[in-house]
Amino acid sequence: MKKRIAIQGIRGSNHHQVAREYFGEDIDLLECLSFHGLVDELLAGKADKGVMAIENSIAGSIIPNYALVYENDLHIIGEHYLNIHHNLMGLKGQSLADIREVRSHPMALLQCREFLKTQSHIKMVEDVDTAETAKGIQENQLSGIAAIAPKAAAELYDLEIIAPEIQTIKNNATRFIIVKTTNKELPKETINKASLRFLTDHKRGSLATVLNVMSDCNLNLTKIQSLPVIETPWKYAFFVDVTFELYDHFEKAKSLLTIMSEDFRVLGEYKNVRL
Numbered sequence: 001m002k003k004r005i006a007i008q009g010i011r012g013s014n015h016h017q018v019a020r021e022y023f024g025e026d027i028d029l030l031e032c033l034s035f036h037g038l039v040d041e042l043l044a045g046k047a048d049k050g051v052m053a054i055e056n057s058i059a060g061s062i063i064p065n066y067a068l069v070y071e072n073d074l075h076i077i078g079e080h081y082l083n084i085h086h087n088l089m090g091l092k093g094q095s096l097a098d099i100r101e102v103r104s105h106p107m108a109l110l111q112c113r114e115f116l117k118t119q120s121h122i123k124m125v126e127d128v129d130t131a132e133t134a135k136g137i138q139e140n141q142l143s144g145i146a147a148i149a150p151k152a153a154a155e156l157y158d159l160e161i162i163a164p165e166i167q168t169i170k171n172n173a174t175r176f177i178i179v180k181t182t183n184k185e186l187p188k189e190t191i192n193k194a195s196l197r198f199l200t201d202h203k204r205g206s207l208a209t210v211l212n213v214m215s216d217c218n219l220n221l222t223k224i225q226s227l228p229v230i231e232t233p234w235k236y237a238f239f240v241d242v243t244f245e246l247y248d249h250f251e252k253a254k255s256l257l258t259i260m261s262e263d264f265r266v267l268g269e270y271k272n273v274r275l
Helices: 014-023 035-043 063-071 106-111 113-117 130-139 151-156 206-216 247-260
Strands: 003-008 027-032 049-056 075-083 087-090 101-104 123-126 145-149 160-163 173-180 193-199 220-228 236-243 262-270
Touching (some): 003 014, 003 035, 014 027, 014 075, 014 173, 027 035, 035 049, 035 063, 049 063, 063 236, 063 262, 087 130, 101 106, 106 113, 106 145, 145 151, 151 160, 173 262, 193 247, 206 220, 206 236, 206 247, 247 262
Parallel strands (some): 003 027, 003 049, 075 262, 101 145
Antiparallel strands (some): 049 173, 075 173, 087 145, 087 160, 193 236, 220 236
């Protein structure tokens, strides 16, 4: 039976590429035009697993997705890094001078801003997805309109790449997490990374104390992100990624952090792919 994989976006998007690289080609793809829609597919049992972007090396964290994982009790079972390549594409036979409007996801527009600033005749328009925009150009034969999307979208939707690799910073990568509604148990000896969420007391030194516990237990902090707790003004939750060499070190840290912090939860235990 094929794995049912939910992605944000459609075929030809970066999420689609990650799904193919992580799970292989033999999958049933569920296309969702929002991350909320992706979560709904998982909770309804229509998808087995989901692919969700969580942070970009240029734009930083995709903060709402941290809350989605926590609030819907999802489990992070893996991660995948993808180098991002943005290409300007449109109907065949057009040149850059013919393009009067470019449409794409806001993040893609942001990451190509320096190139677009040199094209004063092109209007930027935000859209829901990179590949969805490319597909719409072909389906509606939109002359003078271009999309910013991965190369795969041009191939799938028979568009021509007018300007390749237009991202401002060439070393541009996005980290994706693989999520599901139940925890995937891996052998402890293969687990060397975890994602955590906790609250601390609103007093001086509370966070530092927690971080010192992690350090004393030989955990390496690779990511920390704070989010306000909406129902409690001026209180913050911390989302943390840690790596470790021995699972026993992590187990010791878990037992201590459960006592020392509020609402401590392990969001996922998985394999670190960037060693």
